[in-house]
Amino acid sequence: MKIKIAASILAADPTQFGSELERVEKAGIDLIHIDVMDGHFVPNITMGPFIVEGIKKKTHIPLDIHLMIENPEKYAGSFAEKAGKGDILTFHIEATDNPLKVIDIIKDTGLKAGIAISPDTDAQAVIKLLNTIDMLLVMSVYPGFAGQKFIKSVCAKITTLREAAPENLDIGVDGGIKPETISEAASAGANVFAAATSIFAKSDYYEAINELRRIAQDNSNLLIKN
Ligand code: DX5
Ligand code: ZN
Numbered sequence: 369m370k371i372k373i374a375a376s377i378l379a380a381d382p383t384q385f386g387s388e389l390e391r392v393e394k395a396g397i398d399l400i401h402i403d404v405m406d407g408h409f410v411p412n413i414t415m416g417p418f419i420v421e422g423i424k425k426k427t428h429i430p431l432d433i434h435l436m437i438e439n440p441e442k443y444a445g446s447f448a449e450k451a452g453k454g455d456i457l458t459f460h461i462e463a464t465d466n467p468l469k470v471i472d473i474i475k476d477t478g479l480k481a482g483i484a485i486s487p488d489t490d491a492q493a494v495i496k497l498l499n500t501i502d503m504l505l506v507m508s509v510y511p512g513f514a515g516q517k518f519i520k521s522v523c524a525k526i527t528t529l530r531e532a533a534p535e536n537l538d539i540g541v542d543g544g545i546k547p548e549t550i551s552e553a554a555s556a557g558a559n560v561f562a563a564a565t566s567i568f569a570k571s572d573y574y575e576a577i578n579e580l581r582r583i584a585q586d587n588s589n590l591l592i593k594n
Contacts, residue, residue, distance in 0.1 A: 369536060369590040372560045373577050374399035374432050376542075377423070378414065378514040379564035385419075389427045392567065395574040399432040399456075401542070401562045403514075404447070406437035409463050410512040421450040431455040432503075432562070434484060434542065436511045438463050440470045448477035458482030458505050461493050471500050484542070486511060487519050491528045498533045503560065508553065509543030514564040518544025523556035530557030547579050554587040 375397045380388040389400065402420060407413040420433060431451050437443060440459035448457055457474045461483050464470055474481040480502035485494050487507055494504060506526050509516035522541070530539055540560035541553040550561055561584055570576040585592055 369538075369559045369588075369592060370398075371554075371581055371584045371588065371592060372398035372538070373580050373584075374401040374540070374560060374562040375567050375573075375577070376401040376403055376434075376514065376562050376564035377568075378403045379568035381568075385423065386426050388568070389423065389429075391573050392577070393427055393429055395577045397429055397573075397577055399560070399562075400427055400429050401432045401434060401564075403564075404433060404435045404437060405512065408438045409460065410436045412512045417446045417450045420447055424450060424452065424455075432482075432540075432560075433457050434505065434562070435459045435463075436484075440464050441466060441473060444470055444473045445477065448474060448479050451479055453478045454480070456480040456482050456503055458484050458503060460484045460486065460511070461497075462486055462489055467497055468500065471497075482540075484511075485525075487522055491525050491532075494529070495532050498529070498537060501537075503538040503540055504529060504533065505540040505542055505560075505562070506558065507543055508541050508545070508549075511543075516544055518546075518549040518553075520549075520552065523552050526553065526556035526558050545580070547583055550580050550583050551587040554584040555589060557590070559584075559588065559590055
């Protein structure tokens with residue numbers, strides 16, 4: 369399994385998205401994580417399809433669009449339209465009664481489908497869907513803001529879901545990921561790590577990303593192919 373580091377642009381300088389993207393791209397980032405918040409599913413408002421469109425024009429790195437919105441069935445199409453093949457569109461299991469419908473909408477556009485699960489939601493809510501998705505994103509903070517503290521207890525959920533998952537399913541962890549926390553998330557079974565503050569608050573993005581990657585590799589029990 370490949371270890372992948374995703375840079376969440378929520379902590380990038382919003383007036384400099386172009387050069388911020390260039391800097392993380394040069395530093396070897398694997399995915400650009402875009403946090404979409406609607407002010408309903410979470411108490412914050414961030415970016416819409418318009419920003420995804422702009423980012424897509426600026427980078428060749430695959431996008432990892434994290435929808436923290438109600439009614440993903442209504443809006444998934446407008447985000448997918450601005451993204452492209454190889455990009456991942458992830459919605460929250462708590463936000464819909466019809467996850468299979470959302471997965472179909474996403475896959476019909478040629479994108480990869482992901483499901484995110486919030487800290488208080490039980491693993492059982494997604495276990496039957498693991499065969500139908502390309503990535504599972506386990507939240508290690510309550511969705512809504514960058515810069516929160518890593519919730520350690522989600523590591524047990526990561527392990528449960530890794531054991532139940534088909535071979536080679538990407539399992540991501542999102543929130544509070546930094547050199548001190550990534551080791552636990554990696555040894556629990558995650559292979560994708562989304563980080564905002566621990567990349568964009570540093571002056572050297574190359575060093576920040578490589579430190580995260582190295583610690584994740586050193587602590588992973590998965591077969592690593594990087
Ligand atoms: C939280 C977002 C995260 C967040 C991570 O709702 O989904 O992706 O940007 O930020 P850090 O890495 O600062 O915890
Ligand atoms: Zn996120």
